[in-house]
Amino acid sequence: xxxxxxxxxxxxxxxxxxxxxxxxxxxxxxxxxxxxxxxxxxxxxxxxxxxxxxxxxxxxxxxxxxxxxxxxxxxxxxxxxxxxxxxxxxxxxxxxxxxxxxxxxxxxxxxxxxxxxxxxxxxxxxxxxxxxxxxxxxxxxxxxxxxxxxxxxxxxxxxxxxxxxxxxxxxxxxxx
Amino acid sequence: xxxxxxxxxxxxxxxxxxxxxxxxxxxxxxxxxxxxxxxxxxxxxxxxxxxxxxxxxxxxxxxxxxxxxxxxxxxxxxxxxxxxxxxxxxxxxxxxxxxxxxxxxxxxxxxxxxxxxxxxxxxxxxxxxxxxxxxxxxxxxxxxxxxxxxxxxxxxxxxxxxxxxxxxxxxxxxxxxxxxxxxxxxxxxxxxxxxxxxxxxxxxxxxxxxxxxxxxxxxxxxxxxxxxxxxxxxxxxxxxxxxxxxxxxxxx
Ligand SMILES: [Zn+2]
Numbered sequence: 001x002x003x004x005x006x007x008x009x010x011x012x013x014x015x016x017x018x019x020x021x022x023x024x025x026x027x028x029x030x031x032x033x034x035x036x037x038x039x040x041x042x043x044x045x046x047x048x049x050x051x052x053x054x055x056x057x058x059x060x061x062x063x064x065x066x067x068x069x070x071x072x073x074x075x076x077x078x079x080x081x082x083x084x085x086x087x088x089x090x091x092x093x094x095x096x097x098x099x100x101x102x103x104x105x106x107x108x109x110x111x112x113x114x115x116x117x118x119x120x121x122x123x124x125x126x127x128x129x130x131x132x133x134x135x136x137x138x139x140x141x142x143x144x145x146x147x148x149x150x151x152x153x154x155x156x157x158x159x160x161x162x163x164x165x166x167x168x169x170x171x172x173x174x175x176x
Numbered sequence: 177x178x179x180x181x182x183x184x185x186x187x188x189x190x191x192x193x194x195x196x197x198x199x200x201x202x203x204x205x206x207x208x209x210x211x212x213x214x215x216x217x218x219x220x221x222x223x224x225x226x227x228x229x230x231x232x233x234x235x236x237x238x239x240x241x242x243x244x245x246x247x248x249x250x251x252x253x254x255x256x257x258x259x260x261x262x263x264x265x266x267x268x269x270x271x272x273x274x275x276x277x278x279x280x281x282x283x284x285x286x287x288x289x290x291x292x293x294x295x296x297x298x299x300x301x302x303x304x305x306x307x308x309x310x311x312x313x314x315x316x317x318x319x320x321x322x323x324x325x326x327x328x329x330x331x332x333x334x335x336x337x338x339x340x341x342x343x344x345x346x347x348x349x350x351x352x353x354x355x356x357x358x359x360x361x362x363x364x365x366x367x368x369x370x371x372x373x374x375x376x377x378x379x380x381x382x383x384x385x386x387x388x389x390x391x392x393x394x395x396x397x398x399x400x401x402x403x404x405x406x407x408x409x410x411x412x413x414x415x416x417x418x419x420x421x422x423x424x425x426x427x428x
Binding site: 062064065066067068069093094095096097150151152153154156160174176 | 208212216219221222223225226230304305312315
């Protein structure tokens with residue numbers, strides 16, 4: 001898989017600091033409870049991994065300030081590490097603030113297949129206050145003839161859209 | 177170590193704004209005019225509660241060894257809260273809720289950008305997180321001000337009525353409380369008065385699109401930032417604090 005952080009170097013390029021490959025593999029099994037096709041590495045919320053003497057320090061950054069999934073994710077990281085015989089200490093860092101641009105390339109494809117229109121890349125957009133691309137593609141039929149129903153959807157990270165061709169409503173993962 | 181009582185006050189001011197507005201928006205849960213807007217308001221409420229939590233955790237850490245996030249949120253009395261009077265205004269009809277949100281978000285659009293550059297690293301990080309959320313909230317509120325203002329005769333009338341009713345509570349946004357002035361001098365935190373021109377410009381452009389009139393009254397209510405609240409505050413706290421008062425230390 002092209003996008004997978006197969007090496008420590010690759011992880012460092014996107015994130016920071018010391019890393020251990022087997023720990024990364026375990027972290028890639030911890031899924032977002034709201035979007036179970038994405039791991040926390042797909043989301044890009046893991047900021048730092050340090051392994052020392054059977055203990056691992058992991059820093060994660062919240063997606064949205066009020067996202068109730070963050071607490072669960074912390075617990076699941078600890079549980080996954082415990083199964084690999086590692087004691088995990090998880091801390092939350094706020095700055096730099098998470099952006100959907102940190103999601104892995106492959107994550108966008110996974111979202112789309114799951115039926116959620118993926119966010120565009122903010123870095124490629126002109127102004128990013130609420131960076132909504134002009135055209136959002138329907139994940140069911142790929143039509144760009146879609147319209148927003150509400151900027152606030154079933155979870156903090158999603159907006160609600162409808163497709164004007166196949167008439168299906170769908171979630172759009174907001175640029176953030 | 178000197179913790180600076182002003183810094184605690186300042187953080188509580190921001191935290192209380194977020195908590196009380198989050199509580200107010202949460203009151204809409206299950207009562208929204210349509211399902212999508214019920215979801216929108218509770219989503220925004222969740223952003224505010226999340227922001228309040230980060231701020232209370234910070235305040236608890238610099239306040240006193242025995243204080244906790246929950247104790248600060250749930251165990252203080254009215255006069256110890258430092259939120260704006262604006263955020264404690266009742267939800268009223270949907271137009272009142274929209275106007276309250278619009279007035280505050282139009283202010284916060286510049287405020288958090290300025291706070292991000294303050295010398296207080298934690299506040300700067302929280303502000304950085306809040307900027308994007310504020311942009312979404314402001315967009316939501318602006319669109320509703322326009323849709324209702326430029327809608328039917330009744331919706332226009334009720335939107336204008338809400339704007340007029342909340343107008344006297346907008347002046348407090350720009351009054352610098354002693355803790356704000358201290359934080360400005362010590363940590364380069366924003367001067368609220370400096371937000372006025374950006375705020376007025378947003379009002380002008382949105383109200384013009386909505387066909388609404390900007391009220392001209394100069395008489396303003398203030399006091400929330402220093403703990404003098406309206407009678408609504410007691411009712412909010414009675415509902416919000418009931419569980420912690422009845423079962424101290426309880427957790428979900
Ligand atoms: Zn479609």
